[in-house]
Amino acid sequence: MPSEKIAILLLIGIFISLMAVRMPIALSIGISSIITCWYLKIPMQMVLQSMVKGVNTYSLLAVPFFILMGEIMSAGGISKRLLQLASVMVGWMHGGLAMVDIIASLLFGAVSGSSAASVATIGPTMIPTMEKEGYDKTFATNITMASSVEGILIPPSQNMVIYSLAAGGVSVGALFLAGIFPGCLLALCLMVYSYIVARKRNYPVGEKFSLKKFFLALKDAFWGLMTIVIVVIGVCTGFITATEGAGLAVLWSIFVTFAIYREVPIRELPKMLLSAVKTLAMIMILISTSTAFGWLMAYLKVPKHITNGIYSITKNPVVIMLIINLLLLILGMVMEMGSLILIITPILLPIVTSMGYSPIHFGVIMILNLGIGLLTPPVGSSLFIGSAVSGIKIEKLAKGMVPIYITMIICLMLVTFIPAISMTLPNLQ
Numbered sequence: 001m002p003s004e005k006i007a008i009l010l011l012i013g014i015f016i017s018l019m020a021v022r023m024p025i026a027l028s029i030g031i032s033s034i035i036t037c038w039y040l041k042i043p044m045q046m047v048l049q050s051m052v053k054g055v056n057t058y059s060l061l062a063v064p065f066f067i068l069m070g071e072i073m074s075a076g077g078i079s080k081r082l083l084q085l086a087s088v089m090v091g092w093m094h095g096g097l098a099m100v101d102i103i104a105s106l107l108f109g110a111v112s113g114s115s116a117a118s119v120a121t122i123g124p125t126m127i128p129t130m131e132k133e134g135y136d137k138t139f140a141t142n143i144t145m146a147s148s149v150e151g152i153l154i155p156p157s158q159n160m161v162i163y164s165l166a167a168g169g170v171s172v173g174a175l176f177l178a179g180i181f182p183g184c185l186l187a188l189c190l191m192v193y194s195y196i197v198a199r200k201r202n203y204p205v206g207e208k209f210s211l212k213k214f215f216l217a218l219k220d221a222f223w224g225l226m227t228i229v230i231v232v233i234g235v236c237t238g239f240i241t242a243t244e245g246a247g248l249a250v251l252w253s254i255f256v257t258f259a260i261y262r263e264v265p266i267r268e269l270p271k272m273l274l275s276a277v278k279t280l281a282m283i284m285i286l287i288s289t290s291t292a293f294g295w296l297m298a299y300l301k302v303p304k305h306i307t308n309g310i311y312s313i314t315k316n317p318v319v320i321m322l323i324i325n326l327l328l329l330i331l332g333m334v335m336e337m338g339s340l341i342l343i344i345t346p347i348l349l350p351i352v353t354s355m356g357y358s359p360i361h362f363g364v365i366m367i368l369n370l371g372i373g374l375l376t377p378p379v380g381s382s383l384f385i386g387s388a389v390s391g392i393k394i395e396k397l398a399k400g401m402v403p404i405y406i407t408m409i410i411c412l413m414l415v416t417f418i419p420a421i422s423m424t425l426p427n428l429q
């Protein structure tokens with residue numbers, strides 16, 4: 001008779017081993033699930049059924065729309081206009097260009113919802129500009145990477161949609177609202193850090209604030225910023241669903257890119273579609289295999305064992321949340337964000353809800369926590385993109401990121417232990 005303990009070791013051990021030899025994470029998850037099912041003598045059709053069930057969800061239709069919207073807006077000239085708006089808003093401060101980078105990432109995140117897209121789009125413009133003005137190139141790259149995490153908190157965020165699925169259908173609109181203040185708080189923390197560094201290193205101050213220039217920049221960026229209004233206000237008020245909002249945002253982004261800004265010809269649209277399909281294919285494979293993996297973990301009572309293990313250490317809610325945050329930080333360093341959300345949410349959510357945490361609040365904690373993982377070696381995608389854009393080695397960037405990691409973890413602790421930061425807006429619904 002198959003042993004439950006051996007099955008758990010097989011499931012997790014094979015998964016970790018395949019990851020260690022750099023096999024794609026979707027294949028690592030799928031192969032470990034199939035071998036464990038074979039050992040447990042579970043019919044393979046049950047695995048396939050769980051995989052199909054994982055992607056056969058209406059709410060997931062929002063994901064491809066958000067991805068396509070980000071692709072179109074990234075290529076359509078919106079980033080240049082957002083940079084100009086951010087420059088007018090905060091460029092006059094000490095370390096003004098760093099502030100511009102942070103605010104531009106906040107605004108661009110509200111359009112693209114992607115950390116990687118933010119680094120790849122804003123980095124090639126801001127990093128050389130900051131270096132030319134006397135900023136250290138490593139600092140410029142690191143602040144660009146760190147501020148990109150704002151984009152996965154500020155709506156619309158496809159990772160919030162994925163978390164909603166993993167958490168059993170938590171309101172996407174409530175998650176969008178919950179991410180606004182934490183995203184702004186992260187921007188504020190990074191701006192404070194940048195200000196301190198700028199004063200210490202005597203980085204230059206930009207031009208004085210001009211109300212006229214602000215309104216001109218706002219007018220130029222208005223059409224792109226309207227995407228935020230369509231998605232956030234529509235979805236959060238319940239007037240439209242997340243899927244409908246995402247579909248409308250795609251139509252709006254096509255209109256803005258090809259009819260108003262007209263910086264790229266419409267013949268480029270197929271390339272954008274192809275790029276979005278490639279990204280979507282990876283996400284859907286991850287969702288399907290992660291669903292099977294999660295089903296097996298539930299079958300083997302892994303969440304119950306982990307819960308009992310944590311409670312055997314302590315029953316203090318503060319200590320438990322610190323342990324959970326540490327676990328997420330470590331896992332975020334070695335696993336891809338989307339798959340981690342799908343795998344770990346069913347395990348940890350019952351623990352945090354039993355302590356009185358809202359699933360919405362925990363979703364924000366998880367997204368911010370795993371966002372830090374995007375900036376850490378060995379698998380941080382935004383770290384790799386930052387290295388490629390700047391030409392600086394990953395090791396040097398990671399070393400320079402240490403004070404920024406500390407800043408971001410302080411922000412994470414504030415979000416974790418002050419629920420009002422995340423829950424004020426959702427509670428107003």
